[in-house]
Amino acid sequence: MMKRLILLFLAAVVALSGCAGTGGSTAATQNPVIGLTYIPNIQFSPFYVAEADGAFTTAGVTPTLRHHGTSESLFTAIASGQEQFVVAGGDEMMQARSQGLDLIAVGAYYHSYPAEVIVPKASTITTLAGLKGHSIGIPGKYGESWFALLVALDSAGLTQADVSIKEIGYTQTTALSTGKVDAVIGFSNNDAVQFGLATFPIRSLAIAQGTVPLVPASLITTSEYATAHPEVVKAVVAAMTAGINTVITNPSHAMDVSANYIPDLNSQAATAGAQATLTATVPLWKASSGTVDAQLDASQWAAMADFMTQTKLTATRQDPALAMTNEYV
Template sequence: MKENLLKKLSTIVRAAVVGACASLALGACAAPDRTGQSGSADNSDVTIGLTYIPNIQFAPVYVADAQGTYNDAGISTTIRHHGSHEGFFTALLAGEEDVVIASGDEAAVAASQGLDIVSIGQYYASYPGTVIVPADSPINTLGDLAGKTVGIPGEHGANYYATRAALQEAGLAESEVTISPIGYTQQAALASGQVDAVVGFTNNDSVQMRLAGLDIREISLDPSSTPLVSASIITTHKWAQEHPEQARAVVSATTQAMNAIAADPQIAIDATKPWDTSLTDEATLTSARAVLTATVPLWIGESGHATGTQDEATWARMISFLESLGELQGRVDPSSVVTNDYVVADANADSSSRS
């Protein structure tokens, strides 16, 4: 197995150039200086920040912009991709962005630092973190990680939180596993046998590895016991309170686009192409379609219909979990970092999913 994986290594390294930055839960990567804007500068203008390079995972924003859904909701949008090494919330807090699509766990950590951060809408309905192992690995359960080496980008951020959640679910202490910071080289590290497992994301790392020819398995985290929140629609209390209708419009239009994509995935490809200029050949399009297929369930959740409504109980559990890890610098009241006040009621939604 190891020899076969090594033969794939050159392919994997090429894929990693794209894959390293291709998850909403990961850090910001360099992006081209490209923005899209409609309308004149007035109170309806909204700048939406996207925390890494153009990617199909941002398709709801691209679709809502391209199809005029934001305009129909009464807002004129500018889409802004973050630059290299830019913080998740730097531009938001500086007033350069009004809303940002970012991970809920990172938002909670920022709020613990006294920053004005609040999540106003759900972007991913479930957490995409997963443990990835070679197909012939003796690791079959999270408990089997005992005594093994697990590769993660670094001991910080979403991958690290997912790793700690996996260990907690397995009933393992961190001392029972070797956590190896390997940067964004999960594919190469797993292929070469440098690590026994990696923690990645179902709609990115797993997809890219399979496309590169790796024979892998995923050991999923139990959604009911994973106290983490992934991609969310984040803003500041100040902006939301001063622009309540615009805040509702962003959540509503973005959510509408998610459901539109679920019904017709091709519109996501079409709307993403002007932003992701790498989508020019069958190989890159195949990759984008595979990522999209894995991402749609994250948008629409078990109900099969995105509503934007956030699970406030999960946010509360996440804050307690992050506090237990020592990741929070100060006390965080869950009600201060998440609100459904800007979610427009949806008659088609499964009311049981609402908090």
């Protein structure tokens, strides 16, 4: 869900951000727009449920939920003021900050990074070190799949020269199952689910032991908007968290509500896929304690800032204290 090129139209976005701030609009205050990236998906069900069940209203805000399709880059709308919030990877946001965008994470959406190395179950590759000499498929050298591959190689003590990196677009299932590549970078609540639905046996390898130096999906706004409208930010964070709790405790309700937001979800195939995706997403929403909260991990953000500088994903180290805050949780 979070895997798209954030550099698209970046020059235009930066220009727009200079003339269309997010802090002053009364409409944006009373009815902020929350960007849920590309297409409706069960992974966004906490927002659908929060809207349908009145959690946003109870928190004191009436947002508009927006999916912007694939023709728009991840941060275009928030930079131009068309959106006031967006759900996106903390790592993608950090890279965008390094390119001049005024973005700040104000709440955790996922607590675990979903990207992993996926190989056929019959593969001789059983560890990350075993990737040496093999081909790895990724959509392209951008976004969370690319970041995850760099973490996996670093964890294994390998370099890019030790493997054959194949840019395969979003064809992970076909590429791996037909032997086009030996491994792919995929997501536990997307690609791994698709392999399961296709009854193709796989083995998943974590990209790092312990804490991954990448921050997963987070609720993001601009520093300007957060400073101008702190109560709105707190309300959105609270309602998002309430929505997550509801989805986890009542997944059948989440499916029913999401059918009003996701086209064709009532078809048998779509329902099976959505249910499997929802089941795989629940662990991502939970903190290490097993509870749900929106607290961001400052130490993980600092580790990410170091890693992204080390791997030249950012030209200079970004100050994590300026990129994230728990002030609104």
